[in-house]
Amino acid sequence: MKDSINVGLLGFGTVGTGVMQVLAENAHEIKQKVGLPIRVKSVLVRDINKKRSFNGTFTVTDKIEDILNDEEIDIVIELMGGIHPSREYMLQAIAAGKHVVTANKDVVAEFGKDMFAAAEESNVDFMFEASVGGGIPIITPLKQCLTANRITEVIGIVNGTTNYMLTKMTQEGLDYDTVLAEAQAKGYAESDPTADVGGLDAARKAAILSSIAFNTRVGLNDVYVEGITRITPADIEYAKELGYVVKLLAIAKDSPEKGVDVRVHPAFLPQNHPLAAVNDVFNAIFVKGNAIGEAMFYGRGAGALPTASAVLADVIAVARDIVDESFSRVRCTCYEHKSFCPVEATESSYYVRLLVEDEPGVLGAIATAFGAEGVSLNSVIQTRKVNKRAEIVAITHCVEEKKIRKAAEVLRGLPVVNEIRNMIRVENPQEAC
Amino acid sequence: MKDSINVGLLGFGTVGTGVMQVLAENAHEIKQKVGLPIRVKSVLVRDINKKRSFNGTFTVTDKIEDILNDEEIDIVIELMGGIHPSREYMLQAIAAGKHVVTANKDVVAEFGKDMFAAAEESNVDFMFEASVGGGIPIITPLKQCLTANRITEVIGIVNGTTNYMLTKMTQEGLDYDTVLAEAQAKGYAESDPTADVGGLDAARKAAILSSIAFNTRVGLNDVYVEGITRITPADIEYAKELGYVVKLLAIAKDSPEKGVDVRVHPAFLPQNHPLAAVNDVFNAIFVKGNAIGEAMFYGRGAGALPTASAVLADVIAVARDIVDESFSRVRCTCYEHKSFCPVEATESSYYVRLLVEDEPGVLGAIATAFGAEGVSLNSVIQTRKVNKRAEIVAITHCVEEKKIRKAAEVLRGLPVVNEIRNMIRVENPQEAC
Numbered sequence: 001m002k003d004s005i006n007v008g009l010l011g012f013g014t015v016g017t018g019v020m021q022v023l024a025e026n027a028h029e030i031k032q033k034v035g036l037p038i039r040v041k042s043v044l045v046r047d048i049n050k051k052r053s054f055n056g057t058f059t060v061t062d063k064i065e066d067i068l069n070d071e072e073i074d075i076v077i078e079l080m081g082g083i084h085p086s087r088e089y090m091l092q093a094i095a096a097g098k099h100v101v102t103a104n105k106d107v108v109a110e111f112g113k114d115m116f117a118a119a120e121e122s123n124v125d126f127m128f129e130a131s132v133g134g135g136i137p138i139i140t141p142l143k144q145c146l147t148a149n150r151i152t153e154v155i156g157i158v159n160g161t162t163n164y165m166l167t168k169m170t171q172e173g174l175d176y177d178t179v180l181a182e183a184q185a186k187g188y189a190e191s192d193p194t195a196d197v198g199g200l201d202a203a204r205k206a207a208i209l210s211s212i213a214f215n216t217r218v219g220l221n222d223v224y225v226e227g228i229t230r231i232t233p234a235d236i237e238y239a240k241e242l243g244y245v246v247k248l249l250a251i252a253k254d255s256p257e258k259g260v261d262v263r264v265h266p267a268f269l270p271q272n273h274p275l276a277a278v279n280d281v282f283n284a285i286f287v288k289g290n291a292i293g294e295a296m297f298y299g300r301g302a303g304a305l306p307t308a309s310a311v312l313a314d315v316i317a318v319a320r321d322i323v324d325e326s327f328s329r330v331r332c333t334c335y336e337h338k339s340f341c342p343v344e345a346t347e348s349s350y351y352v353r354l355l356v357e358d359e360p361g362v363l364g365a366i367a368t369a370f371g372a373e374g375v376s377l378n379s380v381i382q383t384r385k386v387n388k389r390a391e392i393v394a395i396t397h398c399v400e401e402k403k404i405r406k407a408a409e410v411l412r413g414l415p416v417v418n419e420i421r422n423m424i425r426v427e428n429p430q431e432a433c
Numbered sequence: 434m435k436d437s438i439n440v441g442l443l444g445f446g447t448v449g450t451g452v453m454q455v456l457a458e459n460a461h462e463i464k465q466k467v468g469l470p471i472r473v474k475s476v477l478v479r480d481i482n483k484k485r486s487f488n489g490t491f492t493v494t495d496k497i498e499d500i501l502n503d504e505e506i507d508i509v510i511e512l513m514g515g516i517h518p519s520r521e522y523m524l525q526a527i528a529a530g531k532h533v534v535t536a537n538k539d540v541v542a543e544f545g546k547d548m549f550a551a552a553e554e555s556n557v558d559f560m561f562e563a564s565v566g567g568g569i570p571i572i573t574p575l576k577q578c579l580t581a582n583r584i585t586e587v588i589g590i591v592n593g594t595t596n597y598m599l600t601k602m603t604q605e606g607l608d609y610d611t612v613l614a615e616a617q618a619k620g621y622a623e624s625d626p627t628a629d630v631g632g633l634d635a636a637r638k639a640a641i642l643s644s645i646a647f648n649t650r651v652g653l654n655d656v657y658v659e660g661i662t663r664i665t666p667a668d669i670e671y672a673k674e675l676g677y678v679v680k681l682l683a684i685a686k687d688s689p690e691k692g693v694d695v696r697v698h699p700a701f702l703p704q705n706h707p708l709a710a711v712n713d714v715f716n717a718i719f720v721k722g723n724a725i726g727e728a729m730f731y732g733r734g735a736g737a738l739p740t741a742s743a744v745l746a747d748v749i750a751v752a753r754d755i756v757d758e759s760f761s762r763v764r765c766t767c768y769e770h771k772s773f774c775p776v777e778a779t780e781s782s783y784y785v786r787l788l789v790e791d792e793p794g795v796l797g798a799i800a801t802a803f804g805a806e807g808v809s810l811n812s813v814i815q816t817r818k819v820n821k822r823a824e825i826v827a828i829t830h831c832v833e834e835k836k837i838r839k840a841a842e843v844l845r846g847l848p849v850v851n852e853i854r855n856m857i858r859v860e861n862p863q864e865a866c
Contacts, residue, residue: 021643022724025584032648032768033580129578135725137570137578144577145562145570147466148745150459215465274731277710291455291742292568292732298707299728309724312581335465 004039005319008067008098010089012045012052012060013081013135015103015130018304019077019311028345034316034400035323038141040416042067044080044089064089068096075318077311078102087111094126099322101314103130103307109204109220110379112211116332123327126316132205133283135306136299137313142212142287143333149289151213154252155427158205158299161189161196162228166266166282167279169236170245176231188281198227199264202250209285210252210262216263216338218252224343226265235353238383238393241349244268245276249427254338261341268351268426344402347433349378349426351395354411355419358390366392369414373407375399378431389418395426398433437472438752441500441531443522444512445478445485447495448536451737452510452744453487456611463838467749468756475500477513477522497522501529508751510744511535520544527551527559532755534747536563536740542637542653545644549765556760560747565638566591566716568739569732570746574765575645575720582722584646588860589683591638593714593734594622594629596660599679599699600712602669609664631660632697635683642718643685643695649771651685651695657776659698662667668786668855671816671826675703675784678709682860694774701784701859777835780866782811782859784828787844791823795849799825800849806840808832808858811864822851828859831866 009016023030023038031037042059044067052060059066064085067073076093078100080086087107090100091114100119102108107115108128119126129139133156142151157163161183168179181195183189195201203223210218228248239246247269253264269276274296278284283301288294300306321327356362363382370377376397383391396404404423411417442449452746456463456471466472475492477500485493492499500506509526510669511533513519520540523533524547535541541561542550552559562572566589575584590596594616601612613630616622629635636656643651661681663736672679680702685695702709707729711717721727733739754760755777789795796815809830816824829837837856844850 018724021583025723026581029583029648030581033766088761136728137574140578141570141574142749145573145746147749148455148459148463148742172799203585215462272710274710277707279706289742290458291451291738291745293736293739295730295732297728297730303726305724306726309579309581309722312724313578316580317577324760327757333466397667 002036004037005034005074005322006039006041006072007315008070008073008076009040009043009079010067010076011081011088012043013079014304015307015311016043016079017054019079020056020306022308022312024056024304030316034319035320036305038319039317040333041073042070064092068092073098074322075099075315076102077315078104080310081106083107083110090115091118093126094122096122097122099125099310101127101318103311104128105131105204105208109207112208113217113332113334120332125318125321127318129314130307130310132208133285133297134160134299134301134303135309136283136285136297136301137310138209138285138297139212140313141297146287146289146292146295149291151287151289152254153288154209154213154285155275156205156209156250156285157247157275157278157283158250158285158301159196159202159248160283161193163278163283164188165282166228166231166246166248169231169233170240173233175233176229195352197229199225199248202248202264206250206252206262206264209250210260211334212253213258213287214254214336214338216260216336217334217335218260222262222340224263224265228266230422231266232422235424238351238353239268242395243271244426245271246424247275251427258345259339259341261346263346266424268424270428270430273429344400346401347394347398348401349398349428349431349433350404351393351424351426353421354392354394354417355386355389355421356392357416357418358385358388359416363392363415365414366394366411369410370394370396370407373410374403375407391421398431435469437470438467438507438755439505440748441474441503441509442473442476442508442512443500443519444510444514445476446485446512447737447741448744449476449512449710450487451741452576453489455738455741455745457489463749467752471748471752474506475503479594497525501525506531507755508532508534508748510748511537512744514539515544517809518538523548524551527555527557530555530557531554532558532751534560534744534751536744537561537636538564538641542640545641546650546765546767553765558754560751562747563740563743565641566718566730567734567736568731568742569716569718569730569734570743571640571642571718571730572645573746574730575642575851576760579720579722579728582724584720584722585687586721587685587718588708589638589642589718590680590708590711590716591683591718591734592629592635593716594626594680594682596711596716597621599661599664599681602664602666603673603678604768605664608666609662630662632658632681635681635697639683639685639695639697642683643693644767646685646720647687647693647769647771648766649693650767651693651770655695655773657696657698661699663855665855668857671784671786675828676704677859678704678855680708684860690749691778692772692774694779696779699857701857703861703863716762729779744815762820777833779834781834782829782831782864782866783837784826784857784859786854787825787827787850788819788822788854789825790849790851791818791821792849796825798847798849799827799844802839802843803827806843807836824854831864
């Protein structure tokens with residue numbers, strides 16, 4: 001009879017320390033829930049001589065073999081991040097018959113299929129609740145709680161850095177560079193912020209969420225990505241005036257007619273949408289299913305303790321199965337092979353901001369040009385003057401991507417149009433595309 | 434080898450029909466997820482001659498024995514509601530070795546302990562995701578996803594009827610009787626609305642949620658309950674002016690010092706609280722844990738299809754275990770025996786609305802009276818005149834219930850105080866008690 005569930009931890013950074021802290025602080029509760037204590041037996045680190053803020057009875061090692069070959073270790077928690085050597089270590093752990101729990105969105109988004117196959121072959125679990133939405137329970141809800149639904153839509157605010165930046169821009173009228181510097185100073189953005197502000201981090205999460213939601217494999221390359229670098233205070237201001245907020249959204253839709261459409265881009269979202277109130281570093285995932293209607297999952301998308309909460313939920317689930325000697329078959333739910341909707345065929349409403357000559361008839365000329373390309377306008381507003389020119393803001397009805405692109409090209413060629421200053425999609429459930 | 438998972442359905446009302454509909458519509462997905470189709474084999478109804486809107490290959494019976502004695506039936510879904518004979522039927526099904534899935538908050542809140550014990554003895558599952566929050570996944574998240582946390586607080590909007598009514602009162606300035614009539618006309622409120630407007634329905638859900646969250650048995654009688662019947666348009670108006678909305682909240686708190694404190698009552702909630710934007714018949718449950726920080730679960734709290742979504746999530750979980758021949762030990766998580774905080778010792782801020790004589794020095798007299806009873810005021814506002822009198826609105830700092838009650842008694846005795854028109858708790862996380 002075992003007297004504890006033993007864990008090998010790969011990586012001892014912020015989240016690793018958080019995992020240790022939660023295991024120590026909530027040891028009593030966790031033992032009650034599992035039936036046995038959960039003990040971190042060994043930790044893999046790069047430098048075994050580095051001083052750590054957390055001390056305990058565990059061994060520190062720089063050799064992965066010490067963990068792989070330790071037969072007492074039941075579960076490996078991978079918190080190193082990145083693809084190499086995390087992926088190889090996890091595959092080795094699986095091959096050694098150890099359950100794997102990870103927070104690694106890169107590996108899950110890009111190599112999820114292989115990881116599942118390997119886990120299935122070795123009859124072990126491969127779990128990744130912490131890979132999306134930090135502490136927010138979303139993977140288990142999608143895999144277990146919404147199983148009776150055909151899910152048609154997932155819309156998420158899944159990147160805390162950009163949500164913090166956009167919130168600051170909205171609430172304080174600051175510009176992009178200022179809020180980026182502030183986010184970096186607070187440790188919310190990295191010194192190279194590309195993965196966050198460019199949308200890649202959110203795209204990985206979108207791939208994971210949509211794969212599970214639609215039961216089909218969505219890879220990182222299947223996700224269309226635009227970042228927030230082109231959002232200006234003027235766009236934010238117009239959004240406000242028109243009843244919207246600007247958010248970086250991960251949007252995944254599935255319909256029999258169009259196929260699977262997964263994108264990450266900034267979008268105008270109506271102020272009364274439940275996601276519109278998700279501010280600062282908070283994340284939320286909004287799900288539509290044909291039974292549940294709408295549901296939303298909200299919480300802290302990052303941070304040592306929230307992420308540890310998600311990691312340890314997986315660890316506790318695995319530990320319970322070990323104690324019960326029960327094993328639920330590993331379920332890669334991607335049993336469908338759905339086709340994707342090419343980005344040109346996706347549909348959306350659009351906000352278009354133009355700099356035009358300030359002369360009579362311009363508004364009409366622009367509306368006519370849009371119309372000629374099959375783009376129907378919801379509203380056109382002539383707004384503030386910029387030197388001798390004026391800005392015009394148009395909100396279109398639902399339009400196919402290839403039509404709006406063609407319209408933009410035509411508009412750029414009009415003598416009265418000086419510049420298309422920005423085009424941002426509008427995500428409006430009242431006028432669903 | 435089985436060729437389907439067979440269900441016996443008790444009750445064929447709105448939710449029962451919803452379950453049938455979702456099983457039919459999503460049969461392909463559900464079969465993929467389970468490995469076998471889920472088939473409703475028999476339905477228990479009161480009148481077998483009644484015309485049904487849903488037809489299928491199932492048998493309709495008015496004898497519970499037909500289901501209990503049918504060895505092919507693996508899972509019994511109970512959707513009759515109420516205590517009798519639902520509870521007896523479920524116990525009989527459990528004794529017959531059948532897994533039980535229910536949406537019955539009455540039985541779970543009042544007899545959960547016995548149901549768990551019976552299920553444990555028979556080695557079957559007893560599941561009740563649909564008993565709280567309709568379609569919203571909350572039981573599984575609490576039992577599985579937040580297991581690494583010590584949960585300190587659960588605040589829920591868990592009654593759709595009253596949330597609809599308060600939303601209408603807030604958005605349209607209508608009075609209680611008008612919105613109640615409207616809710617009844619729309620089918621949101623029953624002809625006898627007592628259980629909803631009096632808070633009893635929410636109290637049952639509060640008992641269920643807090644039992645799981647705090648790992649201790651909270652019965653219906655342990656919940657302090659006030660309904661919304663005394664909320665007036667004036668209170669709603671003052672709330673708005675002061676930056677709050679009025680919601681009927683189920684509040685559960687657990688602290689080592691005070692013990693477990695579970696209440697249902699209307700409360701002022703700051704407009705920027707995530708729960709403040711939960712309107713109409715939507716429900717949401719806000720959870721605080723020592724690892725996750727804050728999380729919120731939002732969705733439709735009632736309705737045939739959302740409730741069917743929750744019921745079938747449980748059914749699918751049980752069905753997967755049957756297919757995998759894996760069985761996770763039934764877990765009554767109430768392994769603690771925590772003490773309760775008596776209501777007199779609970780703490781809250783308060784909104785107090787008084788009708789007073791409109792004469793100099795009244796405001797001072799009242800503030801002095803509060804102070805003498807140890808009630809510290811955050812703000813006192815002399816507001817509109819009512820005939821020759823005036824209304825005064827005070828917001829207190831955190832105060833023990835027994836002190837505010839004593840203060841109210843003293844105030845009622847003051848010659849300048851004509852009437853205490855209302856007292857409503859203020860739930861402000863910025864000034865947590």
